Structure formats: structure tokens, C-alpha cells
Amino acid sequence: MQTRNLLPLALAVLSAFLSNPARADVVETKSGSRLIGKVTQIDGTSITLSTDYAGSLTIKQSEVTHVQTDTPLFVRLSGGTVMAGTVTPTPDGKIQINGSDGVIITSVDKVAATWAPGSVDPALAALEPKWSYEATADITGKTGNSEQFGTAISGRAKRVTPTEVLQFYTAYNYQKSDGETSDDRFKAGIDYANNFSGRKSWYVRDEAGFDRVKDIELYNIAATGLGYDFIKKPKQILTARIGLAFRYEGYENPATEDVKSFGLDSGLHHEYTFKDSKLVNDITFVPAFDDFTNYRATHESYFEIPLMSPVWKLRLGVSNDYTSRPGSGVEKMDTTYFTRFVLNWK
Incomplete structure (x- = not known):
């Protein structure tokens, strides 16, 4: 049943x-x-x-x-x-x-x-700030006919929205060759850019630090101005900046005159991404208004390639730091060739 x-x-x-x-x-x-x-x-x-x-x-x-x-x-x-x-x-x-x-x-x-x-809603999600972080480190050494030891560490935090980019960064480089210190410099800075119209933006930045090899006890560059994106594509960016800066350089040696002057702030940033690799070039030029032959220029170019893990990368590059009027007995140009391990995370 x-x-x-x-x-x-x-x-x-x-x-x-x-x-x-x-x-x-x-x-x-x-x-x-x-x-x-x-x-x-x-x-x-x-x-x-x-x-x-x-x-x-x-x-x-x-x-x-x-x-x-x-x-x-x-x-x-x-x-x-x-x-x-x-x-x-x-x-x-x-x-x-x-x-x-x-x-x-x-x-x-x-x-x-x-x-x-x-x-x-994806439109609302796109407006939310996105943070990313980066840490780099490298150690070099040499023994035998000459003794050499060097290290460099840096960090960067970036906050990005559809119209704003805010960056905090810091770096320290140290090198000793045959018992003599050949590099001992530190910097920390903040950079803010606001894309207010199409390719146009305004920015404000401040960087401070020291360079003991160049006898700079303290330096500071505060600047604000306008930027323009000559190239603005998903895989390539070319941005130029020009603005007003105040430059200060205080030297430990009292015989060297400190720099305290308003000046021009100019820079060029180029970034090209292909597959998982990246090529980056940065140039800044900051002359004093009262004497354009008194200036500081920096340059850094590097090629970044991924390692086995997506968060780890290898960065190969060169950087130059040029001061037109350095302290007594100090070279104008410092050039550094580097191979650095990079850790990125979000």
C-alpha cells in the first residue's frame, strides 16, 4: 500500500x-x-x-x-x-x-x-581609493684586491583614485670602499597629483634628506606646479611637470655657502609596460632663480622584470645625482648602478 x-x-x-x-x-x-x-x-x-x-x-x-x-x-x-x-x-x-x-x-x-x-556597483568601486606598497633592498660586497660593501633600501606607499595619486617614499643608500665611505644618503618625501581636466593636473611635492659624502647636512625641496600627460595610455605614460620650488641645502662645512633660493621645478616621467615587465625613466631639474647655473638634477632609469612569484620582481637600473655647485673637494656627479629585489603588495 x-x-x-x-x-x-x-x-x-x-x-x-x-x-x-x-x-x-x-x-x-x-x-x-x-x-x-x-x-x-x-x-x-x-x-x-x-x-x-x-x-x-x-x-x-x-x-x-x-x-x-x-x-x-x-x-x-x-x-x-x-x-x-x-x-x-x-x-x-x-x-x-x-x-x-x-x-x-x-x-x-x-x-x-x-x-x-x-x-x-563597479562605478562606485572605481572611486574607492586603492593602496599599493613597495619595498626594495640590495646588498653588494667585494673582497680581494679591494674591499667594498654597499646596501640600499627603499619603500613606497601609493594611494590612487581616478583623479588623484598620493605617494609617500623613502630611501637610504650606504657604501664603503677600502675603508672610506663613498655613499651615505637618505631621503623621504611626499608627492600629490590631482588630474583636474583630461591630461592636465596640478601637483605639490616635498622631499628632504641628507648626503654626507657631498657634505649636505640637510636638504629640502618643496614645489608646486602643473603637469601634462603627453602620453596617457594603459601601457604607456609620459608626464611633464613645471612649477615653482624652494630649494634649501645646508652644508656641514661652514666655508661652503648654504643654498636658500626660490627656483624652477621641472620633471619628466616616462613609464612603459609590456607583458609583466616595466621600463621607467625619471628626470628632475631644479635651478635657482637668482642664478640658473646653480642647480640640482636627478635621473633614474630602470628595467623591472617579474620573478617566480607575482609579488617579487627584479629591478636593474642606474641613477645619477648632479649638484652644479657642490661643497669643497666633492664631485658634482654621483652615479649608482643597481640590481634590486622588489616586493609589491596591496
Whole structure:
């Protein structure tokens, strides 16, 4: 008797299972392709579909005619309307967003963004500050006909938004050759840039430190001015700066006159990324207004390549520090060739 009662129930469950195959999202294109998977993102230019058979696929949104989702998504249209619901195609070639508050009929090209329930609108997420950090270190040594030991450490913290870049940085270099100190310098600084219009920006920066080999007990450069991006692409940046600076250099030797002067602040930054490697060039030139032949210029170029772990990189480069009027008995130019290990994290 119990078996007879259970049989109709089992048949009903089996019938329901067979009539409702595994549900999935569907994307159809103008060429007639019908792709099945899971829609993970629509960003206004492309649709990302996660599949079991081909991994993650990116389809041009302009080539898509129909989208169907089996679970609700938050959908933001180009006009700013936001609605949560499932997406289904309509017979006339449009899409329909089915939410608890009603139905919206629109077209695929009007979808500006989607995100899963519990996530944040990508437009708002892009406005949130993103911090990244960097630490570098290298140690060199030599024994035999000559004795040499050197070390260099540095750190950088960067805060980035769509319109702002704030950086804190510091570095210390020390080297001893045949018992004589050949490098002993420290710097720490802050740099803020605000991209207020297209390629245009304004900036303010301040850097202080010492260079005991050059007899500089304390130096400080405070500057503000304007910047312009001659190249502004995802993989290449070329930015020039020009502004007003106040330069101070205090020498330990009382016979050397300290520098206290307003001057020009100028700089050039170039960065090119290819695959996982990066080439960076930085140049600054700070002359005094009362005497343009009294200036300080710095240059650094390096090539950065990834190591086995994504957070570890190797940096090969050269830096130059030139002071046109150094202290008595001190060379104008300091050149450093370096190989540094870099640790990046967020």
C-alpha cells in the first residue's frame, strides 16, 4: 500500500527533473552563436561569460543580440536606472529585466554595468581609493684586491583614485670602499597629483634628506606646479611637470655657502609596460632663480622584470645625482648602478 502511494510521487519528481534541465545563462550573438555559461560581468563594452568548456570568454557587447540569466543581477542602464532581476530576451530582439518592482524592456547596448547581489556597483568601486606598497633592498660586497660593501633600501606607499595619486617614499643608500665611505644618503618625501581636466593636473611635492659624502647636512625641496600627460595610455605614460620650488641645502662645512633660493621645478616621467615587465625613466631639474647655473638634477632609469612569484620582481637600473655647485673637494656627479629585489603588495 505504501509502495503504491510513493510511486506517483516518484514519477512526479522524475518528470519535473526531466522537464527542467540544468539552468544556465545564455548569450547569443549577431553571427548566430549561442554561448552557454555564467554571465559574470557586463561593463558597457563587453560581456564576460564563464564556461566549463572554454574558461572565461569576453564577447563584444555590440555583437550580442540576446542575454538570458537564470539568477538575479543588479543592472545599471546607460541612463542611470538601476534594477535587480533576471534578464530574458523578448521576441522583438530586446531584453527584459524582471524585478520585484516591475519589468524594464531595453536593449543589450543600453546596459552599462552589472554586478552580483551583495557586491558593489563597479562605478562606485572605481572611486574607492586603492593602496599599493613597495619595498626594495640590495646588498653588494667585494673582497680581494679591494674591499667594498654597499646596501640600499627603499619603500613606497601609493594611494590612487581616478583623479588623484598620493605617494609617500623613502630611501637610504650606504657604501664603503677600502675603508672610506663613498655613499651615505637618505631621503623621504611626499608627492600629490590631482588630474583636474583630461591630461592636465596640478601637483605639490616635498622631499628632504641628507648626503654626507657631498657634505649636505640637510636638504629640502618643496614645489608646486602643473603637469601634462603627453602620453596617457594603459601601457604607456609620459608626464611633464613645471612649477615653482624652494630649494634649501645646508652644508656641514661652514666655508661652503648654504643654498636658500626660490627656483624652477621641472620633471619628466616616462613609464612603459609590456607583458609583466616595466621600463621607467625619471628626470628632475631644479635651478635657482637668482642664478640658473646653480642647480640640482636627478635621473633614474630602470628595467623591472617579474620573478617566480607575482609579488617579487627584479629591478636593474642606474641613477645619477648632479649638484652644479657642490661643497669643497666633492664631485658634482654621483652615479649608482643597481640590481634590486622588489616586493609589491596591496
